[in-house]
Amino acid sequence: DQQVKQNSPSLSVQEGRISILNCDYTNSMFDYFLWYKKYPAEGPTFLISISSIKDKNEDGRFTVFLNKSAKHLSLHIVPSQPGDSAVYFCAASDSGNTPLVFGKGTRLSVIA
């Protein structure tokens, strides 16, 4: 039973436009969410996070939105750049100090 779902395996966006990556979760105990970015042949790197006490967190071109009632979060990248082409993983955890649960990832391709 997947607790963190990224239903779009891939996404293609033109350079300069907005990329929106979505993530849904089923465990209502999750209260901390993170996005990781992964390039081929490299380990994932932390991108941005959000706590359940917030509904938005922004860091430069990256913004994460959290809708707790819908158990949904999204990562917005504006403007998208070719260097953003990577696999993006959504992850979630609860304050009970349990390990992060990752989604299956979404492969973003930004076309120049």
Next chain:
Amino acid sequence: NAGVTQTPKFRVLKTGQSMTLLCAQDMNHEYMYWYRQDPGMGLRLIHYSVGEGTTAKGEVPDGYNVSRLKKQNFLLGLESAAPSQTSVYFCASSRGGMNTEAFFGQGTRLTVV
């Protein structure tokens, strides 16, 4: 600053052979993790450790053992490799609790034939 280093980067094993993957971190992190990544499956937690001398099972622990004898090292062992263990293995560490930012190594690509 090396961060998280995994050894080896690549390995081919025959079915039934054993091996140990080494993870070393130089950030003085308490928490360390081993994940495997398979196509279409995302990152799945194998085992983790919340401190030196401690280990715990993750989502997919069968066929693996781990040890954390020193704070900076986390070893993943395969006693009798199976083709189903062909995967890319990632080690990670985090400073605070398990819901904080984790730093990942570059991965070990293991093929079991």
